[in-house]
Amino acid sequence: MILKGVRHVVNLLATSPANGLLPTSRSGVSLNELALGQLTSVAPFEGQIVAVEALLGMVLPKAGRTVGKLGAELVWFSQGQYLAIGFDVDDAVKGKAAITDQSDAWCALEIKGDKSEAVLARLVPVDLRAATFKRGHALRSQLGHMPLHITRTGKDVFRLLSFRSMTGTMVYEISRAMDLLDARG
Amino acid sequence: MRLKCPVCGERDRREFYYVGDAVALARPDPDAGEAAWDDYVHNRDNPAGVTRDLWQHEAGCAAWIVVTRNTVSHEILETALAADVKRAMS
Numbered sequence: 243m244i245l246k247g248v249r250h251v252v253n254l255l256a257t258s259p260a261n262g263l264l265p266t267s268r269s270g271v272s273l274n275e276l277a278l279g280q281l282t283s284v285a286p287f288e289g290q291i292v293a294v295e296a297l298l299g300m301v302l303p304k305a306g307r308t309v310g311k312l313g314a315e316l317v318w319f320s321q322g323q324y325l326a327i328g329f330d331v332d333d334a335v336k337g338k339a340a341i342t343d344q345s346d347a348w349c350a351l352e353i354k355g356d357k358s359e360a361v362l363a364r365l366v367p368v369d370l371r372a373a374t375f376k377r378g379h380a381l382r383s384q385l386g387h388m389p390l391h392i393t394r395t396g397k398d399v400f401r402l403l404s405f406r407s408m409t410g411t412m413v414y415e416i417s418r419a420m421d422l423l424d425a426r427g
Numbered sequence: 428m429r430l431k432c433p434v435c436g437e438r439d440r441r442e443f444y445y446v447g448d449a450v451a452l453a454r455p456d457p458d459a460g461e462a463a464w465d466d467y468v469h470n471r472d473n474p475a476g477v478t479r480d481l482w483q484h485e486a487g488c489a490a491w492i493v494v495t496r497n498t499v500s501h502e503i504l505e506t507a508l509a510a511d512v513k514r515a516m517s
């Protein structure tokens with residue numbers, strides 16, 4: 243028999259993926275971790291997009307876009323798949339879409355500052371400059387050899403998502419690019 | 428080399444996984460006979476010129492894509508979602 247309660251089981255503390263690794267900064271660029279809260283992937287079944295939108299009370303974003311605001315955001319995540327960020331997806335959506343709790347699956351980082359584009363240019367094989375990749379745009383690509391989902395959340399601000407298990411490598415790769423850019427002055 | 432994903436737009440080759448001849452979209456019926464199955468499983472052309480391959484946008488949207496390209500000039504002639512190509516075949 244397992245005895246439960248604080249007298250018998252220690253209180254477990256949740257640690258974030260990049261716990262102890264961040265924040266870090268160099269001239270003109272900083273990297274910190276984001277706490278996004280509830281993450282749920284939503285993949286509407288064939289012909290159910292309108293029904294899913296009605297249940298969510300939001301229109302699903304087009305490919306490469308995001309909709310909503312902080313705490314109630316839907317981002318394009320993959321072909322036919324969306325990520326709900328910061329809110330609970332109603333159970334009623336289950337019959338209309340494949341939904342999966344992703345809250346502990348991703349590491350979310352934020353890179354900020356006027357040199358953030360230059361840092362990312364060393365790691366991501368897509369043009370992320372503001373002329374083509376504007377605020378609210380999102381895409382999937384790679385960060386070095388790792389899978390990456392990236393959103394431009396502000397003028398010089400990007401949100402980066404990669405697999406939680408790769409957090410250490412992710413932080414190392416970005417920090418190293420920051421170092422190398424910094425060394426050039 | 429850059430490939431235009433019908434979902435994501437033009438991307439670097441490194442984001443894609445190469446599968447092989449797009450013949451995989453034309454799987455024979457189970458009872459099509461040995462000759463048809465032998466051809467489907469084993470026989471491929473190796474053209475110096477236009478070829479049709481299946482690629483997957485592995486590091487992007489995960490879509491399967493039929494890429495028509497020229498193996499001599501390296502020109503990408505056409506890209507289409509494999510799902511659309513398959514639907515048009517049936």
Ligand SMILES: [Zn+2]
Pocket residue numbers: 432433434435436484487488489490
């Ligand atoms: Zn794609």
